[in-house]
Amino acid sequence: MQALTISPGTAQSLRLDEIDAPPVPDGEVLVDGLLLGVCGTDRELADGEYGWAPPGRDRLIIGHESLGRVAQAPPGSGFEPGDLVAGVVRRPDPVPCGACAHGEFDFCRNGRYTERGIKELDGFGVQRWTSAPEYLVKLDPALGRAGVLMEPCSVVAKAWDQVDRIGGRAWFEPRTAVVCGAGPVGLLAALLGVQRGLDVHVLDVVTAGPKPGLVADLGATYHTAGLDTLLDEVRVDVVIETTGVPAVLAAALRNATPYALTCLLGMHDPEPPVALDLATVGRDAVLGNTVVVGSVNANVAHWRAAAQALGEADCSWLLRLLNRTVPLSRAPEAFVPQPDDVKVVIDLQP
Numbered sequence: 001m002q003a004l005t006i007s008p009g010t011a012q013s014l015r016l017d018e019i020d021a022p023p024v025p026d027g028e029v030l031v032d033g034l035l036l037g038v039c040g041t042d043r044e045l046a047d048g049e050y051g052w053a054p055p056g057r058d059r060l061i062i063g064h065e066s067l068g069r070v071a072q073a074p075p076g077s078g079f080e081p082g083d084l085v086a087g088v089v090r091r092p093d094p095v096p097c098g099a100c101a102h103g104e105f106d107f108c109r110n111g112r113y114t115e116r117g118i119k120e121l122d123g124f125g126v127q128r129w130t131s132a133p134e135y136l137v138k139l140d141p142a143l144g145r146a147g148v149l150m151e152p153c154s155v156v157a158k159a160w161d162q163v164d165r166i167g168g169r170a171w172f173e174p175r176t177a178v179v180c181g182a183g184p185v186g187l188l189a190a191l192l193g194v195q196r197g198l199d200v201h202v203l204d205v206v207t208a209g210p211k212p213g214l215v216a217d218l219g220a221t222y223h224t225a226g227l228d229t230l231l232d233e234v235r236v237d238v239v240i241e242t243t244g245v246p247a248v249l250a251a252a253l254r255n256a257t258p259y260a261l262t263c264l265l266g267m268h269d270p271e272p273p274v275a276l277d278l279a280t281v282g283r284d285a286v287l288g289n290t291v292v293v294g295s296v297n298a299n300v301a302h303w304r305a306a307a308q309a310l311g312e313a314d315c316s317w318l319l320r321l322l323n324r325t326v327p328l329s330r331a332p333e334a335f336v337p338q339p340d341d342v343k344v345v346i347d348l349q350p
Helices: 040-046 141-167 184-195 211-218 227-233 244-256 277-287 300-312 315-321 328-335
Strands: 002-006 015-018 031-040 066-072 084-087 114-116 128-131 136-138 174-179 199-203 222-224 240-242 260-264 291-294 324-327 345-349
Touching: 002 328, 015 328, 031 084, 031 141, 040 328, 066 128, 066 141, 084 141, 141 184, 141 240, 141 260, 141 291, 141 300, 141 315, 174 184, 184 199, 184 211, 184 240, 184 300, 184 315, 199 227, 199 345, 211 222, 211 277, 211 315, 227 244, 240 244, 244 260, 244 277, 324 328, 328 345
Parallel strands: 174 199, 174 240, 199 222, 240 260, 260 291, 324 345
Antiparallel strands: 002 015, 031 066, 031 128, 031 345, 066 084, 084 136
16 A cells, blocks of 8 residues: 655655555554645645654654544444544653643643654554544544544634633633634634634635635635734634734734733744834733633544534535645645645545
């Protein structure tokens, strides 16, 4: 069978390798890989910016946005052949730290966690893979191909969980949310905001292509004028920032309303410094009880919440996010962004 591999830290090392079918460890589930989502992390791995091969190896099977179908499952695992599933990406560190010991490995304190397709564990960019049952999440079969959105949706589910937890420190009934960025993470963040009954506004730079229509059909409002302008027009309770663009971050910090909560999901390459009056930002944060929180990855509870959110969504809308599919035989094409891309996926099966 074929697998998509890299030599971590080496640019232009992405290739298709022919490998043996995986052995199935006792108690694990064997899964036929169906689709693989491609995101910025995968492109950075392919560019040699980071990545860690499994111990004793010099190549890593990449891919962390999975969709598969159970081929074989042990009795009592909770899975049956034919189940549609997605694989959780992160695993707790072996020590473990306190957070990992409590199942919150997305908050690992010592950095010794592992991640499939990224850090010391082979990923899901292969035609068959295995997983321990506790790191598999069963999906509504009606989702079909849209189930490949599970990983980015788990990140968003965690972000909204953080919003709820932090907002709950005092009376909190948010009405309005602004989502910065209309990529897959931003659109899914908007989806979960709409599911919560919020008035959702999505900010992006593009004026054409599928994104404005996707936002409108979700029941949200699309903006391109800039975050400073938007925040002058809208009294926002929650900002979900997915771009990492310094100017957008600065605008979010400058324009926080009392008790506003800003959750940062995006990271960006270093850019020239952006002028920011930190004394004023700090004063307004103190006087307004505002919060800025960073969030990354997700634990199993967030994956299950994501499965529920996707199951409650309009599947036809979700499928419109998957607007470019590349066969495994031409997988490198998926790593070259195209202007109208929303979510690019690789079809792992012939």
